[in-house]
Amino acid sequence: MDLLLLIHIILVVSLIVGAPQANAWGKEGHFMVCKIAEQYLTDKTLSAVSDLLPAAAEGDLASVCSWADQMRFRYRWASPLHYINTPGVCNFNYSRDCHNSNGEKDVCVAGAISNYTGQLQAYGDSSNGYNLTESLMFLAHFVGDIHQPLHVSFADDEGGNTIVVHWYRRKSNLHHVWDVSMIETAMKDYYNDDLSTMIEAIKMNITADKLDQWETCSGKLATCVNQYATESINLACEYAYKDVKQDSTLGDTYFFSRLPVVQERIAQGAVRLAKILNEIFDGSSVDTKLRLSTAARAIQI
Numbered sequence: 300m301d302l303l304l305l306i307h308i309i310l311v312v313s314l315i316v317g318a319p320q321a322n323a324w325g326k327e328g329h330f331m332v333c334k335i336a337e338q339y340l341t342d343k344t345l346s347a348v349s350d351l352l353p354a355a356a357e358g359d360l361a362s363v364c365s366w367a368d369q370m371r372f373r374y375r376w377a378s379p380l381h382y383i384n385t386p387g388v389c390n391f392n393y394s395r396d397c398h399n400s401n402g403e404k405d406v407c408v409a410g411a412i413s414n415y416t417g418q419l420q421a422y423g424d425s426s427n428g429y430n431l432t433e434s435l436m437f438l439a440h441f442v443g444d445i446h447q448p449l450h451v452s453f454a455d456d457e458g459g460n461t462i463v464v465h466w467y468r469r470k471s472n473l474h475h476v477w478d479v480s481m482i483e484t485a486m487k488d489y490y491n492d493d494l495s496t497m498i499e500a501i502k503m504n505i506t507a508d509k510l511d512q513w514e515t516c517s518g519k520l521a522t523c524v525n526q527y528a529t530e531s532i533n534l535a536c537e538y539a540y541k542d543v544k545q546d547s548t549l550g551d552t553y554f555f556s557r558l559p560v561v562q563e564r565i566a567q568g569a570v571r572l573a574k575i576l577n578e579i580f581d582g583s584s585v586d587t588k589l590r591l592s593t594a595a596r597a598i599q600i
């Protein structure tokens with residue numbers, strides 16, 4: 300084979316393989332959300348979750364939290380389930396915004412969370428027609444996604460994907476900075492390049508007060524999900540898009556002021572994922588149990 304052609308093929312393949320994943324917290328972000336969530340699951344929830352996980356997960360929810368991103372080429376239909384587009388405004392309105400590009404209703408990350416929660420409520424009823432392993436892996440992923448501010452953001456710039464920026468000296472785009480780069484830079488600068496150290500730091504910061512506040516949501520699941528989406532679009536406007544233009548260079552100033560938002564959204568995503576899973580698999584008295592199990596686990600440490 301022609302050497303140039305070979306080099307070309309290798310380049311193209313490595314580009315495809317190494318291409319940043321569009322529209323998702325990166326692998327690390329999703330892993331952290333699920334890993335932290337695991338800590339808040341009641342025993343009953345944990346056993347249902349392990350029952351549903353694929354064998355390869357070896358009982359660890361976090362190991363399959365990026366499954367939905369790995370499936371994006373095979374499950375093309377699921378692609379619009381990872382985000383919400385607003386028409387360039389800093390607020391979220393379910394009936395206006397939760398649809399795909401063909402206008403099909405409920406096809407967005409908020410609709411998907413309700414969809415897969417509903418399916419999982421049929422756990423134990425063997426006649427349900429769903430693959431609940433997939434439902435669980437989708438749900439765990441989408442609760443993470445809806446907490447990434449640029450997953451609920453403007454249609455025109457595709458959630459920051461078309462905003463080219465430099466992250467320090469590297470060319471990137473704004474969406475990728477929020478999915479991946481800020482987490483990577485934080486890992487290098489503060490956490491010795493070790494994900495579990497970063498996870499511990501985020502966990503330590505979740506006080507009982509915050510836990511109460513983040514868990515609390517009056518009303519049905521749909522209302523809570525709308526609240527998570529509203530928080531994200533607000534943060535997108537106040538932090539992610541703020542002071543950023545095409546070709547901006549983002550460095551220390553941006554990083555230092557935005558990293559706390561990234562870390563807090565990961566923590567909130569985790570607490571809410573645990574809350575949703577406990578409600579599905581462990582019924583009504585969940586709030587008390589969640590707190591009890593948290594207390595019990597805290598004492599164990």
Ligand SMILES: *[C@@H]1O[C@H](CO)[C@@H](O)[C@H](O)[C@H]1NC(C)=O
Nearest residue numbers: 390391392393394395396397
């Ligand atoms: C949300 O959008 C729908 C459809 O565009 C509109 O009818 C409704 O008034 C909006 N709700 C609010 C609170 O703005």
Ligand SMILES: *[C@@H]1O[C@H](CO)[C@@H](O)[C@H](O)[C@H]1NC(C)=O
Nearest residue numbers: 380405406407410411414415
């Ligand atoms: C709901 O889940 C089913 C099964 O995976 C899927 O076919 C459908 O597209 C989902 N819809 C939404 C809005 O998530």
Ligand SMILES: *[C@@H]1O[C@H](CO)[C@@H](O)[C@H](O)[C@H]1NC(C)=O
Nearest residue numbers: 353429430431432433434436
């Ligand atoms: C359910 O989905 C998982 C993940 O895609 C797959 O490995 C498994 O074979 C599916 N189970 C059935 C019964 O189709």
Ligand SMILES: *[C@@H]1O[C@H](CO)[C@@H](O)[C@H](O)[C@H]1NC(C)=O
Nearest residue numbers: 500501504558559560562563
């Ligand atoms: C802990 O909370 C403080 C105050 O909200 C925040 O500035 C900091 O970034 C947080 N750290 C982590 C690791 O979450």
Ligand SMILES: [Zn+2]
Nearest residue numbers: 322323381444
């Ligand atoms: Zn995603």
